[in-house]
Amino acid sequence: MVDAPHPPVPMPTKRSRPFNPPDGYAPLREQERITRMTYPDGTPGWLILRHAEAKELLTHKSFSARQEGLVSPVPTELQYDGRPADPGAFAKTDDPSHSQYRKLVTGFFTVRRTRQLAPMIERIVHEQLDDLEKAGPGADLVDVFTESVPSRVMCEMIGIPESERKTLQRHVETLGRLSCSVPEALGAVSGMNGFLARFIPIRMDDPRDDLLGDLIRGGQLDEQELMGMAATLINGAFDTTGNMLAMGVFTLLEHPDQLAKLREDQELMGAAVEELLRFLTISHLGASRWALEDVEFAGQSIKKGEVLTVALPAVNRDPERYDNPDQLDIGRTDHGHLALGHGVHQCLGQHLARTILRVGYEALFDRFPTLRLAVPSDEVPMRDDFVHYGPRSLPVTWDD
Amino acid sequence: MRITADREVCCSAGQCALIAPDLFDQSDEDGSVVLLDAQPDTGRLDVLREVVSRCPTGAIRVEEDPGV
Ligand code: SF4
Numbered sequence: 257m258v259d260a261p262h263p264p265v266p267m268p269t270k271r272s273r274p275f276n277p278p279d280g281y282a283p284l285r286e287q288e289r290i291t292r293m294t295y296p297d298g299t300p301g302w303l304i305l306r307h308a309e310a311k312e313l314l315t316h317k318s319f320s321a322r323q324e325g326l327v328s329p330v331p332t333e334l335q336y337d338g339r340p341a342d343p344g345a346f347a348k349t350d351d352p353s354h355s356q357y358r359k360l361v362t363g364f365f366t367v368r369r370t371r372q373l374a375p376m377i378e379r380i381v382h383e384q385l386d387d388l389e390k391a392g393p394g395a396d397l398v399d400v401f402t403e404s405v406p407s408r409v410m411c412e413m414i415g416i417p418e419s420e421r422k423t424l425q426r427h428v429e430t431l432g433r434l435s436c437s438v439p440e441a442l443g444a445v446s447g448m449n450g451f452l453a454r455f456i457p458i459r460m461d462d463p464r465d466d467l468l469g470d471l472i473r474g475g476q477l478d479e480q481e482l483m484g485m486a487a488t489l490i491n492g493a494f495d496t497t498g499n500m501l502a503m504g505v506f507t508l509l510e511h512p513d514q515l516a517k518l519r520e521d522q523e524l525m526g527a528a529v530e531e532l533l534r535f536l537t538i539s540h541l542g543a544s545r546w547a548l549e550d551v552e553f554a555g556q557s558i559k560k561g562e563v564l565t566v567a568l569p570a571v572n573r574d575p576e577r578y579d580n581p582d583q584l585d586i587g588r589t590d591h592g593h594l595a596l597g598h599g600v601h602q603c604l605g606q607h608l609a610r611t612i613l614r615v616g617y618e619a620l621f622d623r624f625p626t627l628r629l630a631v632p633s634d635e636v637p638m639r640d641d642f643v644h645y646g647p648r649s650l651p652v653t654w655d656d
Numbered sequence: 657m658r659i660t661a662d663r664e665v666c667c668s669a670g671q672c673a674l675i676a677p678d679l680f681d682q683s684d685e686d687g688s689v690v691l692l693d694a695q696p697d698t699g700r701l702d703v704l705r706e707v708v709s710r711c712p713t714g715a716i717r718v719e720e721d722p723g724v
Pocket of ligand 1: 661665666667668669670671672673682687688689710711712713714715716
């Protein structure tokens, strides 16, 4: 093994401020290009805190995203145990199988197609804002708004009945919670699979005009693969955009100068969404890859099988890449952030997420110009123990 | 100046269509890159550099001087 000048560290996760990455990253980033780390199960590996190395890793042919070689970077009951991903669950596979599956649905997620969904998204956003108004000042924005909007949009797109949405949402949430026990996780998995096993055959007999119908008519996937694909889309969409929507609102309310700028000039919204994605990087435990062979990377000898984890929130605050990285600046033009990943696995739903965020922030601050937190900001409960970071609830108030 | 876009390599992430919608689109079938203008004027070089750096798969190449 290579001499490491510093002993391996566990992945830092403790945040002193909800808007900042864990405090432990910055000092580590100063030491070496990549940092030796120990995974909780004892597997040796590496932590990547620099933007340049993160980009390189995520496009490097010697590293795999396949589930069989991954381990969790933080302690959790949920381990991959060397199992391969389910058929159709393309996120944790490599090309060519990854791209064969992914290409079947990418047509639904292009920049143009997702922009065309704006009217549907606006309708859903306004319906949820009606609910917020009804709930009155003191309402929980997560419960009434940020959690519901993306999952409703995704259900309409895929073609999943609204009646199933909340149950599926709970399953996704359970699986994203690191403190979840094995029985809880098994319950969530069987809940999700049980629903899909009932629902997919019904739709195979009667395909509708939606994403699922399109996949079924395409005829390239069997029932198992359709289930894996649907589960991947649900998992990828339900929890991510909702947290980003909530974190963005929380952040803007706590950065009134930036919010004022945005109110003055709505043209800034596109850049503001990118800056919020960079600044917040709610995917705070990944991405991970493992070495398919012995390889030199970032001046280190990486052994076959070793796992590398990119601390995306740290990478997006790399002072080597950004001026004043810790400053939220919605006027920033040079984003190039990795909040949505990089390489062939870069987030499939990213443009849909962008549209939801843009429409969501715009409509919320338009309809509730006096929106503010109903509790002191340090009393907002945060999801420290989830794969995706965000507020557990966000009590807000406004002048009627 | 000449742009090439490799549809085999492209993973349909759409950074190109997001940053320069007048130069790039994505196909409706599989989202892969569609080049709308392979020889834009040189004033677009900065935008193109941004596209090249943001394209997650290196599918897009810009030859500043295609020569003869
Ligand atoms: S940015 Fe690159 S990968 Fe994404 S659609 Fe354009 S060419 Fe394809």
